[in-house]
Amino acid sequence: MEDRVAGAAVVAESASKLFLEGAVVAFQGLTLTVPRHDVMCIVGPSGCGKTTLLRCVAGLTELTNGHLLVYGKPVNGPPEGVAMVFQQFGLLPWKTVYDNAAFGLAMAGTPTTTIRERVAHYLDLVGLVGFERHYPYQLSGGMQQRVGLARALALNPHVLLMDEPFAALDAQTREVLQEELLRIMARPDERKTMLFITHSIDEALLLGDRIAVLSARPGRVRELIEVPFGRPREPAAVRADRRYATLREHIWDQLRPEVALAGREALKA
Ligand SMILES: Nc1ncnc2c1ncn2[C@@H]1O[C@H](COP(=O)(O)OP(=O)(O)O)[C@@H](O)[C@H]1O
Ligand SMILES: [Mg+2]
Numbered sequence: 001m002e003d004r005v006a007g008a009a010v011v012a013e014s015a016s017k018l019f020l021e022g023a024v025v026a027f028q029g030l031t032l033t034v035p036r037h038d039v040m041c042i043v044g045p046s047g048c049g050k051t052t053l054l055r056c057v058a059g060l061t062e063l064t065n066g067h068l069l070v071y072g073k074p075v076n077g078p079p080e081g082v083a084m085v086f087q088q089f090g091l092l093p094w095k096t097v098y099d100n101a102a103f104g105l106a107m108a109g110t111p112t113t114t115i116r117e118r119v120a121h122y123l124d125l126v127g128l129v130g131f132e133r134h135y136p137y138q139l140s141g142g143m144q145q146r147v148g149l150a151r152a153l154a155l156n157p158h159v160l161l162m163d164e165p166f167a168a169l170d171a172q173t174r175e176v177l178q179e180e181l182l183r184i185m186a187r188p189d190e191r192k193t194m195l196f197i198t199h200s201i202d203e204a205l206l207l208g209d210r211i212a213v214l215s216a217r218p219g220r221v222r223e224l225i226e227v228p229f230g231r232p233r234e235p236a237a238v239r240a241d242r243r244y245a246t247l248r249e250h251i252w253d254q255l256r257p258e259v260a261l262a263g264r265e266a267l268k269a
Contacts, residue, residue, distance in 0.1 A: 008069070009159055009193035010034040010057055015066035016218075017052050026052040027219035030066070032212055036158075039185070039194040041204035043255060044214025045262035050197045053219070054161045057195065058084050070159060083157035087164040089144040091136040097123070098132040101150040108155070122150040125184060142173035149181070153190070162196040166203065178206055179235060186232040201251045205229075206238055213254045216262040223254050 016028040026049030034040045042050055055061045056068055059078035070079040083104065091100045099106075101123055105115045123129060126146040136144050145165060152160055166174040184190050185207075198204050204211045204227075211225040225247065229238050238244060 006072075007036060008033050009036045009038070009071060010040075010195065011067070011069040012053070012057075013067040013069075015053075015056070015068055016064050017049060017056060017061070018064040025218040027214075027217070029218075030214075030220045032221055032224075034193055034195060034210075036193055037191050038209045039196060039207055041196045041198055041208035041211045042214060043198060043201060043204050043211060043251065044219055045216050045255070045259040047262055047266070048214045048217045048219035048258070050214065050219070051163055054084065054163050054195060054197065057159070058082055058161055079159075081156075081158035082161065083152040083155045083159075084161040084163065085145075085148050085152045085165045087167050089136070089141075089148045089168075091144055091147055093136050095135075096132065097128060097134050097136075097139070097147050100136065100147050101128075101154055104151055104155045118154045118156075119150070122154045125153070126150045126180065140173070141169050142177060145169065145177060146180075149184075153184070157192060159193045159195070162194060164197050164199065167199065174203075175235070178203060181207065182233055182235070201248050201255070202239075204251070205244060205247060206233070206235055211251060213251060214258070216258045216265065222258065225251060 010033070012030055012032045015030045017026045018024065019026060030053070032040070044050055052061070056063055057070060057075065059075050059082070068075045070082060073079065092103065095103065098119060102115050102119045105118060123132060126149050128143065128146050128150065131139065131143065136147070139147070148165070166177050169177065196207055208227045210227060212221050213223045213225065214220065215222045228243055229241060
């Protein structure tokens with residue numbers, strides 16, 4: 001394991017997570033290495049433990065067995081430098097855009113002047129200047145997730161955990177936010193490691209440096225795919241690349257039997 005740990009941002013080694021005294025095995029024997037500054041997209045059928053894995057990396061719950069390291073340190077409570085973006089945005093409805101974006105920093109006891117600077121910078125970066133005093137209910141889903149992104153980025157995390165962040169958005173808003181994220185990721189000052197869960201193979205190919213295809217529950221890595229497209233990336237150029245369709249089909253061939261299996265398991269339950 002030593003070779004892989006050196007320089008990696010996140011390492012899971014034979015990791016398992018069981019619930020209900022073993023009645024539910026979310027994932028088992030899961031081994032995955034995420035190099036620093038890599039974007040690792042994770043695809044896999046519903047219920048294969050993707051969210052649980054991110055929660056373990058975030059230190060919100062513990063592995064049952066195996067090892068999990070973030071920047072070389074075993075996870076034991078929320079590690080420093082890890083931030084999360086949620087599918088349902090996770091905004092506090094009674095707080096303004098500004099206060100939501102500032103929330104993580106405020107919780108960390110950051111001085112007000114620093115908060116002001118950082119929040120202004122990141123609200124600008126995600127295109128929310130002028131909306132600081134709005135409340136979440138006054139915003140579209142896409143704008144709410146921009147707040148979620150600003151809140152996470154403002155913490156300047158080494159590792160950004162994204163749990164289907166665009167899944168609740170309509171198709172066009174989703175494309176716009178994918179492009180925005182690519183633009184932000186291309187900035188040298190915003191390079192970070194990302195674990196990005198998605199059900200969309202297209203999204204994984206567009207955003208990822210690697211794609212981990214997980215099996216049905218209990219989840220393990222069925223295949224690890226290197227995404228050959230360089231950065232900075234243009235969505236149109238990626239989709240026009242002749243390797244795109246081949247990879248897309250290959251990943252779907254890997255995923256299809258797992259999704260079918262997960263569906264049958266769900267019917268039994
Ligand atoms: N706190 C919990 N208690 C019991 N079972 C859980 C808990 N959290 C998740 N599970 C179960 O673990 C499995 C994996 O869940 P999850 O990580 O949410 O999957 P995914 O995100 O891949 O859809 C599911 O069967 C789910 O019902
Ligand atoms: Mg999930």
